Amino acid sequence: MESTPSASNPSWNWGAIGLAAPFFLFLLVFWATPLGNGFAQSLESDTLFGDSDFVGFTHYAALAEDSRYWKAVFNTSIFTLATVSVSLGLAVLLAHGIRLCFKRLQGPITFALMIPGLCPPTVLALLFLLVFHGKEGLLNQWVIHPLGFETVNWLSDPDFILSAIVIQAVWRWTGFMTFFILCALNTRPADVLEAAELDGASAWQRFWKISLPLVTPTLLFCAIYLIVDCFAQFAGSYVLFGGSGGSNDAGLLLVTYAYQKAFVGGGFGSGAAVSLSIVPWLAGMLVLVAIAPSILRKGRWT
Amino acid sequence: MDVNRSGIIQLVASVAMLLAACVFLYPLVWMALGSVKSNSELFDTRTFWPETWSLEYYRILFSSEYFSFDRSLLNSILTALAQGIGATLLSAMAGYVLGIYRFKGRAWLLGLGVLVVLVPAQMVALPLFIWVNTLGLFDNPAGVILPGLVSGLGLLFFTRVFRLVPKELIDLARIEGASEFRIFLSVLPLVKPFLIAFGFAHFVLAWHAHVIPMLILHSDGVRTLPISLAALYGSSLNAPQAVLMAGSFLGMIPLVAVFAFAYPKLKSALQDFVAN
Numbered sequence: 366m367e368s369t370p371s372a373s374n375p376s377w378n379w380g381a382i383g384l385a386a387p388f389f390l391f392l393l394v395f396w397a398t399p400l401g402n403g404f405a406q407s408l409e410s411d412t413l414f415g416d417s418d419f420v421g422f423t424h425y426a427a428l429a430e431d432s433r434y435w436k437a438v439f440n441t442s443i444f445t446l447a448t449v450s451v452s453l454g455l456a457v458l459l460a461h462g463i464r465l466c467f468k469r470l471q472g473p474i475t476f477a478l479m480i481p482g483l484c485p486p487t488v489l490a491l492l493f494l495l496v497f498h499g500k501e502g503l504l505n506q507w508v509i510h511p512l513g514f515e516t517v518n519w520l521s522d523p524d525f526i527l528s529a530i531v532i533q534a535v536w537r538w539t540g541f542m543t544f545f546i547l548c549a550l551n552t553r554p555a556d557v558l559e560a561a562e563l564d565g566a567s568a569w570q571r572f573w574k575i576s577l578p579l580v581t582p583t584l585l586f587c588a589i590y591l592i593v594d595c596f597a598q599f600a601g602s603y604v605l606f607g608g609s610g611g612s613n614d615a616g617l618l619l620v621t622y623a624y625q626k627a628f629v630g631g632g633f634g635s636g637a638a639v640s641l642s643i644v645p646w647l648a649g650m651l652v653l654v655a656i657a658p659s660i661l662r663k664g665r666w667t
Numbered sequence: 668m669d670v671n672r673s674g675i676i677q678l679v680a681s682v683a684m685l686l687a688a689c690v691f692l693y694p695l696v697w698m699a700l701g702s703v704k705s706n707s708e709l710f711d712t713r714t715f716w717p718e719t720w721s722l723e724y725y726r727i728l729f730s731s732e733y734f735s736f737d738r739s740l741l742n743s744i745l746t747a748l749a750q751g752i753g754a755t756l757l758s759a760m761a762g763y764v765l766g767i768y769r770f771k772g773r774a775w776l777l778g779l780g781v782l783v784v785l786v787p788a789q790m791v792a793l794p795l796f797i798w799v800n801t802l803g804l805f806d807n808p809a810g811v812i813l814p815g816l817v818s819g820l821g822l823l824f825f826t827r828v829f830r831l832v833p834k835e836l837i838d839l840a841r842i843e844g845a846s847e848f849r850i851f852l853s854v855l856p857l858v859k860p861f862l863i864a865f866g867f868a869h870f871v872l873a874w875h876a877h878v879i880p881m882l883i884l885h886s887d888g889v890r891t892l893p894i895s896l897a898a899l900y901g902s903s904l905n906a907p908q909a910v911l912m913a914g915s916f917l918g919m920i921p922l923v924a925v926f927a928f929a930y931p932k933l934k935s936a937l938q939d940f941v942a943n
Contacts, residue, residue: 378847380847381768382764384764387760388758389776395813396786399795400786400794402798403794459684462684463680465681466681467677470685474684477691477692478691480691480926481695485893486877487897488698488915488918491911491912492694492695492697495701496694503697536691548934551938552938593785593787597787599878600893620789636793637793640791640792640793641790644786651785
């Protein structure tokens with residue numbers, strides 16, 4: 366990033382402070398304060414009525430021994446990784462496919478693909494209740510039975526619950542991701558590709574050496590967006606499993622677990638501890654994804 | 668070049684992508700058709716077209732037998748609109764300052780923006796709920812709207828957007844002695860597509876919000892549509908599923924309408940943004 370000081374880069378003045386202040390004021394009151402309170406709460410005992418006691422990091426220590434917590438961590442990580450890879454893989458494919466279509470169809474098709482993203486998660490979950498519904502559900506009727514497999518009980522078979530929420534997230538977000546990638550691809554100068562084609566570069570080489578580096582920043586943005594959304598995922602699994610983790614906790618996600626601890630179990634302290642413990646997991650996942658492209662490309666860290 | 672070959676590729680790709688679009692839209696079409704089917708037909712996916720068309724469930728929906736549909740829809744529109752406009756304004760103002768000024772601590776403020784992205788409101792839902800109660804905003808739309816005005820993504824987005832504004836323009840305005848707020852207002856039209864793109868995205872996210880409105884909004888008069896619908900589902904009210912389908916379908920129409928309006932702006936904004 367360039368940072369040459371000039372007349373238009375003065376240090377500060379009251380007008381600038383006045384413009385920036387409202388945002389940071391709101392941030393302080395409605396984000397930093399609850400976050401700080403939550404941390405303080407996570408150090409207090411789970412007393413429902415009366416004064417609670419300061420217990421330090423007891424709740425966090427208890428989480429390390431809590432098998433349900435680890436299950437939630439595992440589920441959330443798998444859910445996130447699967448959603449990101451399937452959704453972005455599909456989106457890259459769809460974006461390239463759309464670019465090959467007739468010009469007039471490109472806009473309408475992209476628009477249609479994005480409509481699921483407008484579907485509120487609650488409605489989505491409801492809809493998917495029917496998609497996943499027992500023997501007569503859409504998925505069994507149209508995909509599983511024609512392929513000759515046995516009926517899958519998507520929402521009660523522990524082996525398939527996670528796939529069900531992944532499918533739901535993929536359906537919802539792939540259109541938007543396709544749109545982002547299309548926008549990145551459309552900024553690519555056409556003559557670069559033509560020159561590469563004339564030089565005898567294969568379609569695969571053109572994709573790997575030209576298209577992919579061009580969309581890498583966009584893909585990274587998409588991945589970050591999806592990861593944060595997956596980690597904060599609540600509505601989908603809440604409606605599908607009615608606030609529980611599904612059978613055998615196979616669909617238990619971290620935010621759902623925090624909700625359960627606090628509102629079902631009445632433990633506001635341990636619930637807050639679960640919530641806050643999500644932050645390092647999320648940060649770790651983001652770092653993993655941020656360095657993944659360079660590892661893939663160069664085979665080493667930096 | 669062989670026009671024939673590329674023509675065939677275009678045709679094949681078009682057909683394949685249209686099919687993909689159909690797959691993506693299928694559940695929604697099914698939902699729309701489900702709202703006019705009888706409840707027993709609804710769960711039988713083998714029938715696509717309703718055997719008998721009935722608007723019975725729409726009548727039930729509007730009769731407020733289970734919840735007041737129009738009130739919930741209005742609540743959703745108002746709370747999401749307030750958050751969309753408010754967050755765009757706050758983020759644009761702060762992003763303008765961080766994008767154009769160089770000062771000590773700027774990197775820290777941007778880092779704070781990254782932190783807000785890392786810790787979304789859903790994650791602090793619990794302490795936020797308690798805090799909103801303390802402020803006396805329980806069961807009040809303001810308790811959902813005010814926290815919804817903080818967007819870390821918005822700050823980062825607009826910080827980059829305002830770097831696209833030609834510096835000469837700002838220098839000129841400054842030489843003429845315009846106040847900082849005036850200069851900000853005068854460059855706003857230049858970034859209009861970005862304002863619309865972000866405003867729309869935030870509007871949709873606000874519309875979708877579930878956990879915070881669910882905790883804070885309790886009475887029927889203030890609940891948003893997704894919360895009302897979710898409460899209906901699986902409740903002891905035994906509402907027919909088709910009523911839910913009808914409510915969900917009608918509730919999506921305003922969103923798709925706003926999207927159709929914002930789509931071209933969204934596209935040009937994103938292309939500019941990625942290109943720079």
